[in-house]
Amino acid sequence: MKSNVTSTAQAIDVSGTEPLLELQSIIKQFGGLTAVDGVNMKVDRGELRCLIGPNGAGKSTVFKLIMGLYAPTQGQIRFKGQDITHLNTWKRSRLGLSIKMQIPGVYGELSLRDNMRIAVQNYVPVRKIHEEIDRLIHLVGIENLGNPLVKNLSHGQQQWLEIAMALASKPDLLLLDEPAAGMGPEETEFTAQLVRSLNKAGLTILFIDHDMEFVRTMAEKVTVLHYGKPFAEGSMSEIESNKDVIRIYLGSI
Numbered sequence: 001m002k003s004n005v006t007s008t009a010q011a012i013d014v015s016g017t018e019p020l021l022e023l024q025s026i027i028k029q030f031g032g033l034t035a036v037d038g039v040n041m042k043v044d045r046g047e048l049r050c051l052i053g054p055n056g057a058g059k060s061t062v063f064k065l066i067m068g069l070y071a072p073t074q075g076q077i078r079f080k081g082q083d084i085t086h087l088n089t090w091k092r093s094r095l096g097l098s099i100k101m102q103i104p105g106v107y108g109e110l111s112l113r114d115n116m117r118i119a120v121q122n123y124v125p126v127r128k129i130h131e132e133i134d135r136l137i138h139l140v141g142i143e144n145l146g147n148p149l150v151k152n153l154s155h156g157q158q159q160w161l162e163i164a165m166a167l168a169s170k171p172d173l174l175l176l177d178e179p180a181a182g183m184g185p186e187e188t189e190f191t192a193q194l195v196r197s198l199n200k201a202g203l204t205i206l207f208i209d210h211d212m213e214f215v216r217t218m219a220e221k222v223t224v225l226h227y228g229k230p231f232a233e234g235s236m237s238e239i240e241s242n243k244d245v246i247r248i249y250l251g252s253i
């Protein structure tokens with residue numbers, strides 16, 4: 001299979017010097033547990049960045065904070081230069097943030113196109129829905145699957161469908177939580193190709209992954225989280241040769 005990305009809907013604003021996303025001193029506590037402990041992070045337009053770190057380091061919580069699924073205990077989140085710390089998820093998605101979570105968010109008992117319709121209907125007029133569904137399933141390379149019930153799709157196909165659904169809002173920044181988890185080598189390769197081509201077409205992507213081979217082929221820049229704090233940041237080769245990162249994470253996977 002091959003992905004069909006040529007361009008995403010929103011072009012890169014080359015004039016903008018401000019980071020697309022900025023986390024400023026973000027803290028998130030769950031009762032007595034500090035899951036995110038003072039994260040400062042900037043993501044520039046056009047980046048394909050990976051967030052790595054040991055289990056429980058706070059990666060998924062950071063994603064949920066960015067999307068407004070959790071409110072930070074402290075700190076500020078800025079997106080496109082705007083303070084979005086107190087905006088609800090719907091408004092953030094209108095502003096250009098989208099997420100594909102780790103837990104599948106597709107409806108197995110509905111057909112592929114009905115799943116897409118749910119994702120698309122809030123963003124295009126009714127007369128454009130079919131056309132938009134066609135565009136998005138073509139974009140992620142699942143246009144030849146027909147219209148089966150989603151529970152009958154393979155794991156990989158369900159993940160790509162979910163990426164297509166996440167693209168319905170025409171995001172500027174797409175968050176992918178372990179996009180290739182549970183996939184075989186071929187599906188993983190297709191996912192890597194898809195994510196890279198979406199990025200090349202102008203979409204900024206921040207993803208979480210534990211599969212270093214996958215990260216190596218994808219990310220230009222890697223941020224390491226450890227106990228809820230940024231621990232290291234750099235190119236994959238810098239990260240892989242960082243003795244402290246090997247000690248706390250890479251040495252154990």
Ligand SMILES: Nc1ncnc2c1ncn2[C@@H]1O[C@H](COP(=O)(O)OP(=O)(O)OP(=O)(O)O)[C@@H](O)[C@H]1O
Nearest residue numbers: 030033034035053054055056057058059060061062
């Ligand atoms: N809703 C919640 N309530 C209480 N504790 C939570 C909640 N969500 C996350 N945590 C805790 O916060 C910490 C960070 O969790 P998080 O899922 O963000 O880590 P992670 O780096 O994504 O881990 P993994 O790689 O295993 O997915 C963990 O100790 C987790 O148990």
